[in-house]
Amino acid sequence: MANPVVVRAEVVGTRADGPGRRVTVRCATAAARFRPGHFAALAAPGGSVEVLRRAVPVLRADGDALDLLLPADPPPVLDLIVPLGTPYPQPDAPACALLLGEDTQAGPLPALAEQLLAAGSQVAFVLAAATAGRLYGVDAARALTADVLLLTADGSAGLPLGDDPAALVGQALAALDADLLYTAATPALSAAAVAAATARGVRSWTAVGADLPCGTGLCLGCVLPVRDADGVSRLVRACTEGPVFDGARVRWSGLGTVPADVEGAGQ
Incomplete structure (x- = not known):
């Protein structure tokens, strides 16, 4: 805590x-x-x-x-x-980390990058938004590393985000030979990025629920299904158990729903 x-x-x-x-x-x-x-x-x-x-x-x-x-x-x-909330975990040893942020949700990533760099890790950024005017943290990222890739849905800055963001993130992970992925993005982009990382055997940590309704756990408006280490899926609150989770354990396709196999569903 x-x-x-x-x-x-x-x-x-x-x-x-x-x-x-x-x-x-x-x-x-x-x-x-x-x-x-x-x-x-x-x-x-x-x-x-x-x-x-x-x-x-x-x-x-x-x-x-x-x-x-x-x-x-x-x-x-x-x-x-x-x-x-739960912060982003630090690696046990120096690593190469790709930090993926979208719009203002990318806000925590420069401080995370500073922490990683201070511990001897390497960092690179992928910053995405609908349009160039919504990109966040570009100058801060460029002050920390030369490896900054911009993606926009309308193509107004950097590369077009396109219909296959997982492929773009996968290419970035491969180019860097990254060990870790950290995301602070919408569920759709985070899910695609986590899928790309998982396919490459890269550990991912993702912030889920940037628009937490109350932030204190009272409203239950940020509940999501997460698969625990024992393989059982449970409903958790992003604001209290998260907002940072192991990306591979988040049931991305079940966000906003109560999957039938979640512990307690239908009881």
Whole structure:
């Protein structure tokens, strides 16, 4: 667990960051506990701070400050529960990792790349979006590595995403001889990337549920089927058991459903 704190955090900076706003808050305790993949639960304006919250990405920690990604400028003080969720695991030894991000969901990946590089690993990025204006983290990725591939659905930047993203990701994994895949993308793109990684015997870690409804486990709006180590599929909450999962264990075709073979289904 992330050992979160409930805090009213002062906003000390805000600026445009791609299609969103990067908001810096001062919260030394939470900043010390942050790892890439964690998120924050933000109290909804005018709602009950105990219940009505929404999940927002935590981009990075710097000293006593946290950077959050919000859709618009915030009030001067934010009511947060942070950090929450399970972060991206680190490899036991230096590795070559491909980091796949889509739109603003890619927000946590630069901090993850910094952590990997500091431990001696190599990193490369694939950043995707519907159009060039929705790409996120391109400059940050290029500041960390020369290996940055852009994919857009409309072909306005980089290569066309096309109808077979698994093939593109597979080619990138092969070119890098990658050991690991990390994704922060829509379920469709993550599923394709995980399939490509699995076919090559590459371990994958994927963040599922970037649009977590409450972030605290209360609303049960982020339930998904995951196959455990014992081979049994169970329904779990992305915000509490995740949002980062072993990509090969996520039942991608069963997202949004209750597969008949899931433990407890129909009981």
